[in-house]
Structure formats: C-alpha cells, structure tokens
Amino acid sequence: MAQEHPWSRYVALGDSFTEGIGDPEPSSPGGHRGWADRVAEVLNEKNDDFAYANLAVRGKLVQQIIDEQIEPALALRPDLITISAGGNDVIRPGTDPDVISAKIESAVERLSANNATIVLFTSVDTGFSPVFRSIRGKAAIYNENVRAIAHRYDCLVADQWATRELADVRMWAPDRLHFNALGHHTVARVVLEALNIENDLQPLEPEPLPQRSWRAARVEDLSWAREYLVPWVVRRIRHQSSGDFISAKRPEAGAVTPHTKD
Template identity: 40%
Template sequence: MGGLFVAIGDSFTEGVGDWDARHPNGVRGWADRVAKQLSKADASSRYANLAIRSRRLAGVVEEQIEPALAMHPDLISFYAGGNDLLEVRQDISLVLENYTRAVERLVSSGAQVLLFTGFDVPLHPVLEPFKRRNWIFNDNVRQLARQYPDSVTLVDYWTWDVYDDRRMWDIDKLHMNRAGHRYMAIQILNILGVRHQLEFEPFGPSERVGPVQSVSRDVEWLRQWVLPMFGRRIRGVTLGDGLHPKWPEPFLPADGMKKTYRRRRRS
C-alpha cells in the first residue's frame, strides 16, 4: 500500500488494553499492528499515531486533526466520541454535529478516511442508558460513510459478533485486550485489501461462571473501574493527563517499532 498512515483518536486507537511496556505509553494496539503489516507489504510505508487515552471529541479535533493533516497522510483513521457518550450530561446532537464537521474536514484533505462504529458493549445494567447514545452515534457514522463512498472506508465494529466474547476485552470491560486489538487489526487489513501475516486463533470453550461468582465479579468491577471513572470525570481528571502521542512524527515501522522506541528514549 505504501504512503503514510496516521491514526488519531482516543484510547481505542492508542491501544489501551493491549499492554506492552516495549511500546510508547505502555501499549501496542491495533493501529501499531496495522502499520507493521503495511510496512511488510511496502517497506517505504510510514506511520504516526497521535491518539491519547480519555480524549473527548473536542480534544481530538483541536489537538490532532490539523497536525495529522499537515503530515499529508494517504490514510487517516478517526475514532472519537466514545468518551463523550459516557458523559452523564451530554447533548448527543452537539456531539454528532461536531463529529460530522470533523469528518468533513478529514475528507476535504483528499486522504482515505477510516471510520468506525462503536461496539455494542454488553454493559452492566448500571450503564445501559448510555447504549442508546451509541446506537444513534453509529447511525450517524454509517450515514457519513454512505455520503462519502469514495473517501470513507467504514469499519462496522458494531456488527462483529466475535466481540460478544468477554475474552476479547480487558478487565475494565470497556477496552479491547490483546486478542481484541489483534482481531481488529486483521479485520482492518482485510477491509483495506492488504495482504498480511496476522492470524487469529479461535478461543476454546468459555469458562462457566456461576451466579454468585458473576455477582462478585460485577461488584469488584464497579468498585475498581466504574466508580473511579465517574469520579475522575467529576474532578475533571483523565488517564491521558500528562501523556504525549505515541508516535508524534512519521517513521518507518520497517525499521522496527520497539527498536525505534528504544532509540527515541535514549535521545
């Protein structure tokens, strides 16, 4: 495929859940995996990733879009808005309006734009009210893909039943784990028509969990992840505070990502 691939967005694109201390910010993720395979198809392929966890749509638009377009990418991935949908008080119509304007800006650059629907995560009943927002958001994403068929490639994440398996998710139940990111990379490469060497091994039979153990896990999940998440939102604190983009400048993944990161840390 060649050219320059730039990824922008939040934790989904940064790679949260696919933990690897050998990569910047301690995560790898689907975008790094896609970039690596693009470089195997064409060693001249370059890559940059400006995504930072917890960024809301406005932050992605203000901090990432213009710097990304200034690099003159051939392919740009855009996933943002998920953190906005989890806000207790949120005007969904305003989110959709801002998202649409962002896509229009990306399309106007001439780059091929990769858009994503959000997955219909099997949430605990305490978070169920947020799911309707996700459905509305996804309908808007699909409409934009139909509006710009020559410029937008849609990754309809919402329709992939494999993510119904909890073993595709990290312990927080909101981010894909290593298996989830790997499968995402495979599907994106297939959608782009890029030959690759990634394989996904199906899981064996799932573990059977009794009702008492299930309730205990839910209580622990609420205590460790949900309550702290909403607490941070009330305080205006995010997990992305103090973090920098993983790959702020285009580089050649063919030179080795871990090797490139080690060189960067030494400089």
C-alpha cells in the same frame, strides 16, 4: 502475508481505543500496542517506504481530538487516516449523539482536504454490558450518523457493531472499558477487512478465550467496581481525564518495527 497496497503514510487519531490501552506491551512506544500498531505492522510488510504516526491520547473528547490532533495529522501529509472519536462523549450522561456526530463530520471534512483514505468506526453493541447497556440506543443513533458521514465523504467504515465477537466479555480488559490484546487483535482484523487487505491475523489469536465460572464472574464484578468504576465516576465529577498530561505515543510518522512473539 499482506498484499500490495497504495498507502505509504498512515496517521491514527483518537482516544484510548486507538492509543492501545488494555493491550500492554513494554517494547511498544508508550507501553501499549493496540489495534492501530497491529494494522501498521501488516501494512508495513509490503511497503519499504511505509511510515506510521499515532496521535491518540486516552480520555479525549471529540472536540479535544479536533483541537489537538487534526492539524498535527495534516502536517504529516498522510494518505491513510483512521479516526475513532466520540466514545468518551457517548458514554457521558446527557450527551446528544447528533451533536457528537456533527463534530465528527467537521473533523472528517477537514481531514479529507488532501484526499487521504479515511477510516471511521462504529461503536460496539453495548447490549452485552450491564454497565453500558442503557446507552445502546444512543450508540445506535451515533453509528447511523457515522455511516451517513462515511457515505457523504467516501470514507471506509470499520464496523464494530456488526462484529459480534467483540460483544464477548472475554475480549475486554479488566477495566471493562478497553479491549484486551485479543480484542485489539480482532479490531485490527476488522480494520484490515475494511481496507481490503489480506493478512495472516487469525481469529481468536494471539490467545484463546478462557472459560469462567458464574461465581468467578461475580467476584470479578465486585473487584471491578472497586478498582475501576468508582475512580471513573470520581474523575467525571471532578472534570478530570485519564489523558491529562499524557502525550501522543507516536507524534511523528516513522518506520514500523515488526512485532515478534517471545
């Protein structure tokens, strides 16, 4: 059971990671649940006056998150903010992690105006991924910058890089860009640990990790490249985003409905 905590108004900012893509749930707003919803559900257990908004939209770059989400977030007067941004910037060829981090710092500076608790995120260690292994060094530089920003502005850090189980391919959705339900569940545990909130979320739940044969993994590689990698490359060439024409799933701070398993 979640313990008492000081927060009553939680607002989540970011991209597909915070929107919950990869964790489909028809009963959730926008059709996806994700780690932020899971965190809100836990925090809601011990506060009868708790409200939660999620402004994240898939595909957004840092500057878009700054331009489109910060002012609406501040208008909701949150006392708890999570902001995860930069992942879509870091994976793009030729981007500079120092420039990306400077934008993150400007966002944190604005969000800290009302003394809300702010949670930042390091990226996952991409060394396990054949596709994203090449950006591991860039991600590491970005992570160190995030930790420095957190220190300067007294933010909390949800450290995904240090969470080794997130580097297991079985934590990821078929597109290999987003976490599946188990991955989002694990991230929720990381965030709650950063907030120092005891909870009932157990490791390796809500489902066990299935085993895969080498042959099955190679077949999945080919299928993934056709279904996900090629369309992603085409969108980059056309300067398109998966978030074009998508709205925030929870634009207003409202009550949290507890999730129930079937």
